[in-house]
Amino acid sequence: MKEKFAHRCLIALTMVLATSGLRAQHAGNPVIYADVPDMSMLRVGSTYYMSSTTMHMSPGVPIMKSTDLVNWKIVSYAYNVLDDVDELNLNNGKSTYGRGSWASSLRYHKGVFYVSTFAGTTGKTYIYSTRDIEKGPWKAVSFKPALHDHSLFFDDDGRVYMMYGSGRIMLAELNEDLSGIKPGTESKVIIENASSPAGPDVGLPAEGSQLFKVNGKYYLFNICWPKGGMRTVTIHRADTITGPYEGRLALQDKGVAQGGLVNTPAGKWYAYLFRDFGAVGRIPYLVPVKWGDGWPILGINGRVPDSLDLPAGKGYDPGIVASDEFSRKPGAVPLPLVWQWNHNPDNSKWSLTQRPGYLRLTTGRVDTTLMLARNILTQRTFGPVCSGVTAVDLSGMKDGDCAGLMLLQKKYGWIGVKVTGNTRSVVMVSAESGLPMELEHIALSQQRVYLKADCDFRDRSDKGYFYYSLDGKSWKQIGAVLQMAYTLPHFMGYRFGLFNYASKQAGGYADFDLFHINDKIASND
Known part of the structure; x- marks a missing residue:
């Protein structure tokens, strides 16, 4: 009896594997x-x-x-x-x-x-x-x-x-x-x-x-x-x-x-x-x-x-999205085609050569809101799940500057660094309510920080999660889960965005060392 049951299980398993293989080929x-x-x-x-x-x-x-x-x-x-x-x-x-x-x-x-x-x-x-x-x-x-x-x-x-x-x-x-x-x-x-x-x-x-x-x-x-x-x-x-x-x-x-x-x-x-x-x-x-x-x-x-x-599809990285170390050989295209700027950029305020191996975003004016800040560099998010990670050197930021990684739509969220006086803090900001609200901040004593945003689009759950790390290995969740929503005023799916904007004085800069994209996220069940 046990042998017959095992035989039936083997047949069923073989059919599942065969069907999965068939699907994988198409x-x-x-x-x-x-x-x-x-x-x-x-x-x-x-x-x-x-x-x-x-x-x-x-x-x-x-x-x-x-x-x-x-x-x-x-x-x-x-x-x-x-x-x-x-x-x-x-x-x-x-x-x-x-x-x-x-x-x-x-x-x-x-x-x-x-x-x-x-x-x-x-x-x-x-x-x-x-x-x-x-x-x-x-x-x-x-x-x-x-x-x-x-x-x-x-x-x-x-x-x-x-x-x-x-x-x-x-x-x-x-x-x-x-x-x-x-x-x-x-x-x-x-x-x-x-x-x-x-x-x-x-x-x-x-x-x-x-x-x-x-x-x-x-x-x-x-x-x-x-x-x-x-x-x-x-x-x-x-x-x-x-x-x-x-x-x-x-x-x-x-x-x-x-x-x-x-x-x-x-x-x-x-x-x-x-x-x-x-x-x-x-x-x-x-x-x-x-x-x-x-x-x-x-x-x-x-x-x-x-x-x-x-x-069968082979995935979107590279092709539609891609990781970027921001290292460029002489004569190479400055930005791969997967990147787009949010609105027209100010080309005098970003550079891949001022500090080789880094994307430098320099503020050129004072802005009252992130949504009016120039030079937000974006890539598509994708489903069913995806993750974006960056590392930022903060040594060039000035009082009032905010820099980091965002999930861009009208109801946006971001994880990043805010400078207040001589104090740097890791912050998570959510505009889920329609207005940006700082939900959590943690004092930061080092010049480099890692930031991560995860997107879960499975079953249209549309959840955004934010993390930071001091070493790029051990991650801590911060703030609250962002309930992402497709809104007609923006008329666009959520995008990852790298940004630096000034709220008090122009001239500060943030150096982004990398941007890594992944089709896996941390378990948030």
Whole structure:
């Protein structure tokens, strides 16, 4: 009897291991468990490129590269600085959190790559172009107005358009050089109510337009959000770009929506979409597509699958996030592409050469709040759990300075050092309530301290934990658990941030020795 039971257990174990091995060989959804929203994607030969939204971050509109649709690496940005205005520069008490540049459109036409975007901050539409999407250089043109959630489209007859709008979808023809809307033409209403396939009671009208041409037909993807329902994909099709268009509901599952179509060299089709997923942000999914009666049919029996017939993911470090020792060889790129500044940086106030092997952040002015401080250097957090660690040399800090490691969103939290007179203290500050509150401080008698922030996004628990260490080995938790929350004023998943700001006098500096990222956290059960 015992032998039969043992035999059955062995069989069951073998099946579990075989199933786990099978799963390990294939990709799963989400494809990227990090904030990569508003994707626009294309394939050139056997290589895929994807643009995304990072709004108020600089540089902006990241370009990612993949050879399998699953494993992605940031290879470029469309711009270093979107524009030179107070809101983007964090000057005169102004900021542009949650704004900056929004949904981009990525296109390839006659050997040239194009990335277009728009900004409510400036009221402009921007178009960037290059022959080398990975190395540049990029040429930029801009014009007014800002065409909301537009799709740049090069038609077969040589004419260039942007399809855009919210609820009411519009079509504008552009100049041949893309410098603006073609004189003598007016934007036309192409679809009066693009939300109608999702029903009569829609809260968020159809937006996020992405236009494609397949086998001579035009296909327009949009997202809308029925009241009391979920984010929904609609598709309209037409025989000519000006219509008439007929529409249908294309996908309504898990709130996975907004994106478009891409195919593989072997002829398989996928829809790239994203899902709102709490504090980690808006995360990408891939959905298999079949064709029937001239329509793309999304999902498997109308559902978003958990596994995909694609190679397994290898993780995000390096590629989308990465550790950094801040050591640079001569001629090396100053900052790897995984880093972005919160708003436009003041390049005179940060350095990797003033003290080789360290990132030095020097204060250039007095600020009343961390959210207006310049030169916060950021990377994405990612799920299901992640950890960021840094070490800081405090010897250059002045009275009133605060420096450390933060989890950046409107309801932020940070662990760091505050200087008061001649006293240094390790502090934990939480803005969970909407206002920053110092929850704990501990006197510090040494010049170097290690700081750590852990994120737990499992089951959307969205918890942030903060620690410090005097030797980089033994860690002590400090303050309180931060209940992270995705807020629309920031419109972005939480990010790790390294910062130094002055509350009394400018000129102090903090030297960051390292930044290490990990996909494991301390047990907080």
